[in-house]
């Protein structure tokens with residue numbers, strides 16, 4: 001896009017969770033680099049966590065210090081590079097000291113019922129400036145996007161940060177319900193394969209998102225999902241952090257319903273290992289020197305993302321499994337991995353002594369910097385969608401340990417469909433011997449060669465999708481989305 005005078009001013013509102021903020025920030029810089037003015041909104045709590053972590057990280061970038069040495073704008077460096085990204089924060093209704101991880105459901109009730117009032121006030125201000133906002137890009141999980149877009153005559157764009165397969169299963173919850181695979185009122189849910197969702201050949205119920213397998217379907221997260229997937233049907237456009245070639249049938253079927261654009265993988269714009277904008281909610285430990293001391297393709301990286309929890313027993317079994325396997329490893333054990341009120345040590349006494357220099361345990365790191373290091377050999381992951389895309393981008397095979405939400409469906413894509421990963425264990429509870437055996441299969445031997453070959457092929461698809469010349473699918477889809485959005489914004493302006 002080269003005509004700034006026609007360029008809409010886009011308001012982007014990220015969902016206040018790490019795995020959503022990251023792709024939102026990368027999409028914002030991508031759109032700004034195409035000439036758009038962006039106002040990016042974080043909740044005050046997310047803003048506070050990012051800036052606090054930036055100030056104490058060993059490698060801080062994108063930091064603008066304001067009065068009292070406080071960081072007040074995470075986009076300062078991006079703006080210095082010429083991008084027009086402004087920044088605003090809204091309250092999520094809770095004080096900064098409120099432990100959102102520990103009081104998850106209460107936090108989600110706030111997101112469901114309170115956040116929109118604060119967003120409404122902010123948007124009211126932003127539409128009455130001399131460069132008014134004309135377009136809203138908000139997370140698909142927000143239940144109020146159409147309400148805000150209609151009130152302020154904005155183009156309504158929904159950004160989905162998970163695979164299209166997960167989107168379509170939620171989108172067709174009514175079909176799952178009437179067929180008895182979800183929220184069955186009388187009996188248990190059916191356990192046979194699901195073969196009636198448009199664009200989905202066949203999927204086992206165990207591979208659906210955890211919320212679609214749950215016995216209790218009245219939780220706050222369910223109420224969010226029900227409303228959000230009613231609301232997304234009113235969006236003008238849906239953009240999805242996936243790649244058309246990875247999920248062609250699912251995406252085509254969705255496009256019969258409404259305009260859907262696969263624009264992924266949405267990764268940092270300026271080089272891969274360093275973003276211009278700080279996004280981490282926790283301070284990043286620097287693992288580079290340790291990695292530099294390890295042989296090529298020898299290290300296992302272990303991380304379960306930012307949101308899901310696992311049990312202490314699982315941590316212990318994985319710890320022993322890693323020791324038994326004999327591999328070197330970096331393990332991200334974030335402070336609330338079991339629960340933020342769990343204060344006892346997670347790993348058995350003497351574990352770290354036994355590991356010595358063979359392993360590095362950190363609370364958080366720059367994952368992208370770690371997995372793009374030549375010493376990396378494999379990734380033991382909870383199957384968060386960003387982690388999968390990043391790992392494929394770096395050509396790293398996956399060992400899958402899904403814990404919650406879309407991670408079960410993502411595991412199916414990785415292990416069963418694309419064959420770029422293995423299951424950590426076939427059934428729960430996980431055992432140290434199975435963990436050790438599968439780490440070995442991931443990293444050495446015939447199975448490892450096969451996985452590496454397959455991941456290379458999928459990486460090729462991702463690279464092609466983003467290629468500028470000849471235009472790859474995601475490159476073209478993003479441009480098409482931009483054209484369609486501009487046209488829609490102009491129509492709305494005329495109607496006003």
Ligand SMILES: O=c1ccn([C@@H]2O[C@H](COP(=O)(O)OP(=O)(O)O[C@H]3O[C@H](CO)[C@@H](O)[C@H](O)[C@H]3O)[C@@H](O)[C@H]2O)c(=O)[nH]1
Nearest residue numbers: 019022161305306307332364365366367368384385386387
């Ligand atoms: O030490 C770490 C660990 C993670 N990351 C980054 O944090 C993000 C984590 O995202 P993801 O792998 O998607 O996991 P979650 O944080 O758990 O993400 C939530 O959001 C995702 C996108 O909607 C979903 O797919 C997940 O299931 C959901 O838990 C990635 O970009 C990682 O690079 C770091 O930078 N450092």
